[in-house]
Amino acid sequence: MTRARDLAAFVSNADGDIKFDTDTLFIDSSANRVAIGNTAPSRPLHITDNPPMILLEDSGGGSNDKKAQIQVDSGAFEVNARNDDDSSRTDNILVADLGTGNVGINTVPTTSLHVKGRTLTVDGAAASDSPRLNLDLDGTNKASVLLNRVTEDLQLTVVGDNIISFTANSSEKVRIDDDGLKFNGDTAAANALSDYEEGSFTPSFNGYTSGFVGTYTKVGNLVTIRIARWASIPSSSITGNLTITGLPFTAGANGTNNSGSGQNTHQMHIRSATSGQANAPWGMINGTSIMMHMPSSFGSSNIYAGQAATYDAAKLPQNGVTSCILDFNFTYMT
Numbered sequence: 001m002t003r004a005r006d007l008a009a010f011v012s013n014a015d016g017d018i019k020f021d022t023d024t025l026f027i028d029s030s031a032n033r034v035a036i037g038n039t040a041p042s043r044p045l046h047i048t049d050n051p052p053m054i055l056l057e058d059s060g061g062g063s064n065d066k067k068a069q070i071q072v073d074s075g076a077f078e079v080n081a082r083n084d085d086d087s088s089r090t091d092n093i094l095v096a097d098l099g100t101g102n103v104g105i106n107t108v109p110t111t112s113l114h115v116k117g118r119t120l121t122v123d124g125a126a127a128s129d130s131p132r133l134n135l136d137l138d139g140t141n142k143a144s145v146l147l148n149r150v151t152e153d154l155q156l157t158v159v160g161d162n163i164i165s166f167t168a169n170s171s172e173k174v175r176i177d178d179d180g181l182k183f184n185g186d187t188a189a190a191n192a193l194s195d196y197e198e199g200s201f202t203p204s205f206n207g208y209t210s211g212f213v214g215t216y217t218k219v220g221n222l223v224t225i226r227i228a229r230w231a232s233i234p235s236s237s238i239t240g241n242l243t244i245t246g247l248p249f250t251a252g253a254n255g256t257n258n259s260g261s262g263q264n265t266h267q268m269h270i271r272s273a274t275s276g277q278a279n280a281p282w283g284m285i286n287g288t289s290i291m292m293h294m295p296s297s298f299g300s301s302n303i304y305a306g307q308a309a310t311y312d313a314a315k316l317p318q319n320g321v322t323s324c325i326l327d328f329n330f331t332y333m334t
Contacts, residue, residue: 075099193220201248203227208238216248223249227328233318241309242292251285252334281311285332
C-alpha cells in the first residue's frame with residue numbers, strides 16, 4: 001500500500017512532467033530530459049548539487065576497486081577513487097580546471113598539463129608508430145620530440161631557423177642552431193663548433209705504408225694528427241726525399257717556413273735516425289701531404305708550400321733489424 005505522504009510528494013502535471021519531492025527528481029516529458037536537484041534540465045541528464053557527484057560502482061570489482069566518483073567542485077571537474085566503505089582512496093586522479101582549461105593527473109593543475117608522478121609514457125599505438133610529442137605555437141608546429149621505432153634513437157627537431165638551447169639558473173649554457181654548437185650565450189657564427197670527429201687513416205711514406213698507424217681528432221676546423229710506428233723497416237723500403245701523404249683532411253691554408261700564416265709541423269725526432277737529432281726533420285703541410293725538410297732548411301730562406309721535400313728517407317734506419325721509433329704529433333687547420 002502506498003502511503004499518503006509518499007503520494008503527496010509525487011506530482012504529475014497536466015503537461016506530462018513528473019516531479020518527486022519538488023526537485024529531488026524531475027522528468028521533463030516534452031524535452032525527454034531528467035533532472036536531479038533542479039526542475040529545468042538543459043541536458044538529457046542534469047544534476048545540480050553542491051557539489052554535484054556521480055558514483056559508479058562495479059559489482060564485479062575487487063576489494064576497494066569498485067567505486068569511482070565524478071564531480072564538479074570549486075570550479076574543477078574531478079575523478080576520484082573510493083574505498084568499499086565510501087572513504088577516500090585516491091583523490092585527483094584527473095582534474096580539469098573549468099576556467100583555465102589546465103589538466104592535472106594526480107594533482108591540481110597549475111600548468112596546461114600537470115602530471116604528478118615518477119613516469120610519463122608516450123607509446124606508439126601501432127607496430128609502425130614512433131611516439132612523438134609535438135610543440136606548436138598558435139597551431140603551427142615549431143618543434144617535436146620523437147623516439148624512432150626502427151633505430152630507437154631520440155630525435156629533437158626544430159622547424160625553420162629556430163634554435164635549441166640549454167640553460168642553467170636562467171643563463172644559456174649551450175645552443176644549437178644552423179651554425180653548429182655554441183656555448184655560454186655566444187651567438188656569433190664564427191665561434192660555432194660545427195664538427196667533431198675521431199678516426200684513423202693510413203699514412204704513406206713515399207708510398208710505403210706497412211706498420212704505420214695514423215689517428216686523428218677533428219674539432220671544428222682544427223685537426224690533430226698522430227702518426228706512429230715502432231718496428232724495423234726492411235732495407236730500401238723508403239727511398240727519395242720524404243713526403244708523407246694520406247692525411248684525412250685537406251689543409252685550408254698553406255704557407256712558407258718563415259710566414260706567420262704557414263701551417264708547419266714542429267720538428268720531429270726520429271730515434272735511430274742517422275746523426276741523431278741533427279737530422280730530425282720538420283714538415284710543411286700542403287693539401288693532404290707533409291713535405292719533410294732538413295733542419296738547415298728552416299731559416300731565412302723561404303720554402304713554399306708544395307716545394308719538393310728535402311729530407312732524404314735514407315736517414316731513416318732501414319735494415320730490417322733496428323727498430324725505427326716514429327711518433328709524430330701535429331695540428332693543422334682545414
